[in-house]
Amino acid sequence: MSDIEQMYKEVILDLYRSPLHAGHLDHPSHEASASNPSCGDVCHIELLVKNGKVIEAAHQTSGCAISTAGVSLLVDHLIEKDIKELEKLADEDVLQMLGVPITHNRLKCALLGLRPLKEIIQTMNNVR
Amino acid sequence: MKNIRHQFPLLKNYKDLVYLDNAATTQKPQSVIKTVTQFYQRQNANVHRGAYKLSDTSSRLYLQAHKTIADFIDAREDEIIFNSGATEGINTLAYSLCKDIDSKSNVVITQMEHHSNLIPWAEMAKRKGFGLRVIPFDHQSQALDLDALDTLIDENTKVVSIIHVSNVLGVISPVDAIIKRARAVGAYTIIDACQSVAHMPLSMKALDCDFCVFSGHKIYGPTGIGVLYGKRALLSKMDPFMYGGGMVGMLTDDSIAWNDLPMKFEAGTPNIAGAIGLAAAVEFLQEIGMDVVKEHSISLTKYAVEALGSVSGVRLYASSAQRMGVLPLSVTGVHSHDVASVFDSENIAVRSGQHCATPIVRSFTEEGIVRASVAVYNDEKDIDRLIIALEKVKKMFKV
């Protein structure tokens, strides 16, 4: 498979067409947004956190295949995880979830979802 | 046009590259690279200063560069101010012209502006409390809507600053009508010629604008050099934008007289190599002839518009507009970034996204726009490759 075919593997395209956990939560405890001004991509993440654990998660993402798939996989990963654990999530972890080669200029697409997540965790820590 | 591509070392180094991101920046011909290299190897010294031969040479070349640019846009050499680029040009004008503006005044731009001709005015409007008015783009007629021009530009309008050719759509603004109306109310007029200057002959006399800005790197010159043209009569009575060395005429204990034009507006050591390199780029264009360049841009754009029209599932924005050199597209069901990535896999360089012109892009789509833009070294084969790549996008994304 060529690099480009790997980048747009069937799983990525599937997630683009039907993102996981797309939509809203009925009663989110936390939410945050991020956008990439140069491309116009936007992502909004909602979480329901109880006792330091993510119970439910959802997102609305408008963007390219890479950002939509990236946010989908990230949000899927959050469910049932402790915030303590999620605090450690790094760029590499999200790239690993995607599992496809990402060129430098597309990194900000792949990592779009991390920004609202970090913001949520930051707010929680500030409150604590 | 023949024998153009081989004058560009980068294009020779990447034989398979189809470079269609020329609205962002163009590649550089050998003559420009050689001029800049030679300057640093044989002519480098600061300008306007030393009594020695080298400084004399560099000063002469730097002055000559003003003259070359002046001839190119049909202006006087003392009306050509070198700066770092269009962004600096508009910012200095925004600061200068808004200095004494009151909250009853207004500034008029268009919906097609690049952020560099929007944000400086928006910021000034916020600080000074004046109104920022926008000439809208009409999607029906695919042109700027001048119906309300006479109310948009009124007695309180102080500045009218408009893009000449849209960097997103390639659509040409009706600058004559807008400048005429601005003149009638006594407003300053500014033309952002970043895109137009690459594709058509420009005459400051014929345009009759007060100011005009463009960047060297979009017309085959180096990065970091740009031009601000201003009418001599206006520049003479305006205060300097920046203060420092090189712009002072007479300095006594209690008074300062500004240097002559254009030095009055070129404080500090200028980008000498950039200016000389830009002059070489202009000479490269003059050798081809701007009429020939224009003809090439028109015919290649037309060829592309027709070719794109035959590809199903591909939308060309403002498809029937009068346009120059820029082709804004989308593939139905595929985000612009993903299209550009697939193009890249075929060695085709295009831009995708918002193109620093959010208002006009958003008026068409939230998904960003794929933009192919042509230059003198592009030909029909490049467009054919683009069409083939579009088919690949459709196949990969099953649309």
Ligand SMILES: Cc1ncc(COP(=O)(O)O)c(C=O)c1O
């Ligand atoms: C129409 C237009 N105006 C202004 C600019 C800003 O030019 P620069 O970034 O070189 O200052 C650009 C460049 O993208 C442009 O296309």
